[in-house]
Amino acid sequence: MRRLWLVFAQTITIAFGLYLVLATVRPDWLQRLTPARRIDTGPAPVLQAASTMKPAGASFRDAAGRAMPSVVNIFSSKSRPKQQSASKDEQLRRFFGDGSPERQSASLGSGVIVSPDGYILTNNHVVDDADDIEVGLADGRTVPAKIVGTDPETDLAVIRIAERKLPVMLLGHPEHARVGDVVLAIGNPFGVGQTVTMGIISAVGRNNLHINHFENFIQTDAAINFGNSGGALVDTSGNLLGINSAIYSQTGGSVGIGFAIPVTTAKAVLDEIVAHGQVTRGWIGIESQDITPELANSFGLDRKSGAIIAGVVRGGPADKAGMLPGDILSGVDGKQVTSTTDMLNLIAQLTPGGKTRMTVIRKNRESTVDVTVGKRPRIAD
Structure with missing residues (x-):
């Protein structure tokens, strides 16, 4: 009996030693010998927030929800694509999207419904010279549209659809906007569908960009890309501040420098076009340039700001009133x-x-001189 116990103890010792050697040298052999554990195929235990829980931090979904139904997609086509003139600065781009290579006459942009009667504000370059225009509404409908009037000097246009009881965006107050205010840009970039991006107002009153003749842009860093032309720039209450019009870019994509036409300008253009079919402006027939400190010193001028008349159109209102090149225009109608x-x-x-x-x-x-105001000649579209 004692001998059997000794053999048993030696066997156990040798087996344990072999196990230690295998566990150290070849652990994979032991894994093959170990039976696989059954994997539970049931649902993994997870934790989920309550459905009534509000989003953490600031959210602008209410503003976006109010504004998005009023932003539409605009599809325009031309039988003969119009040749675009070279820009003074190729990095300043108007951003409507071109169609496929097979149909280069197709363009894509955005617009904003501003009247329950079907009036839509967009950019002139989106519908310029278009033969056919269709509007895609936020609810999925696609309806035809007609041009009511255009204003190339501000790059604005008004089109109209026959639908009624439409979602209308409320007009905001861009004159109260300040640098740093949060804004949302809504449009149809690259044709992917309605998209909302967020940024801030980077500057107000931007001009001398040589994009339009009359410039008073709101600048924003909200992402704006091809297809956003004519879309909405809205405040955090969902009110319309401006119509997105151009970007500054070296690549054609958004680099955070976008420009929108203030809704105050757009509203004035809308009213003129609806009432008269076009925008009528005053004109006196002069060319001018800003007075700079250097120019003032060169000509011995007392003023360091203002507009100096560089040229007068012969037979024009200013010429008949006795204005001459070199005169400084310091006031118009008391302003x-x-x-x-x-x-x-x-x-x-x-x-x-x-x-x-x-x-x-x-x-x-x-x-002071009394000038009989003329009608500003309409530039070619």
Whole structure:
């Protein structure tokens, strides 16, 4: 009996030693000998938030929800694609999307419903010279549209659809907008479908970009890309601040520098087009340039700002009123002129055929002249 116990103990010791050697040298052999554990195929235990839980932090889904139904997709086609003139700065781009290579006459943009009667604001370059226009509504319907009127000088256009009881976006107050305000850009970039991006207002009153003749852009870093043209820039309440119009880009994609036309300008254009079919502006027939400190010193001028008349159209209203090149236009209808942008906007607001008093400085002497306002010639689309 004692001998059997000794054999048993030695066997156990040798087996344990072999196990230790295998566990150290070849553990994979032991895994083959170990029976596989059964894998539970049931649902994994997870934790889920309550369905009534509000999103953490700031959310603009209410603003987006109010604004998105009023933003539409615009599909326009042309039998003969219009040749685009070379831009003074190729990095400033108007961003409607071209169609497929097989149909280069197709364009894609966006628009904003601003009236329950079917009036839609968009960019002129989206519908310019179009033979056929279709509008894709947020509810999935696609309906035909007609051009009511265009204004190439602000790159705005008004189109209309026959549908009624449409979702309408409320107009906001861009004059109250400040740098740093959060804004949302809504449109149809690259044709992927309605998209909302967020950013802030980077600047207001941007001009001298040589995109449009009349410029007063809202600048934003909200992502804007091809197909966003004519889309909405809205505030955090979902109200319309501007119509997206152009981007600054070296590649054609968004780099965070986008420009929108303020809704105050768009509303004025809308009213003129609906009432008269086109926008009528005042004109006096002068060319001007800003007075800079360098220019003031060179000509011995007392003023360091304003608009100096560089040329006068012969036989035009300014010529008939006695204005001369070199004169400084300092006031229009009692309002001060601080730049050529001020001058253009103030004169454009005058009623053609009416008389207005303008303040002119000649050889540092101030005088007033009465000018009969003419009608601004319409530029070619």
